[in-house]
Amino acid sequence: MSLRDIAASEKETNLIAICSLSILLYDYALTSNLEMTYFWPSHWSIVKFLYLLTRFLPFCQQRVSVATWLITAGFLVGELLLALRTWAVLLRTRRSSVLLISAYVGVLVVPCCICLALFLKSLKFELQDVLPSSVVQGCYNTQESKIIIVAWACFLAFDTSMSYILSLKTNY
16 A cells, blocks of 8 residues: 555545534534433433433544544444333243343343454554655554444344344234
C-alpha cells in the first residue's frame, strides 16, 4: 500500500466518521423535544436504563478497546430489549423466561465476549507516516484475528431465533 493510498484511506475514514456523527446529531436534534416530553418525566425502570445506554454510548468512544467494548455493550443492550419484547409477547411465562435468558447468555453474551476479547488481543497497531514529510503519523491496524466473525454469527443466530419465535406467536 502506497503512502498516497494510506492518506486517501484515512481521509475516507474521517469523512465517514464525520457523516456518521452528523446523522447521529441530526437524530438527536429531531427527537430531543419528544424525548424531553415523554421520556425524561417517566419513572426509572430497566427499559429506561437500557434506552439511555443505547442512546448515549456513541459519545463514549476514546480508545479502540474501550470503544469496541462499549459498542458491543450497546449491541447487547439492544438485543436485551429485543429479548424483553419477545418475552412480553410470550405472555411472560417461567418457561419463556428460562428460554430467553439461556439464549441471551449462552448464545449471545458469553460467546461474543470471548470472541471480542480474543479479537482485541490479536490487534496490532503501528505508527506509519501519512505524509512524505514524516511530520504527520497515523496509527494503523496491521494485524487482527478473524474470530470476530463468530461474534457476528452469534448476533445473527440470536436475532433469527427471536424473529422466528415472534413470527410463531403472532401467526405471520
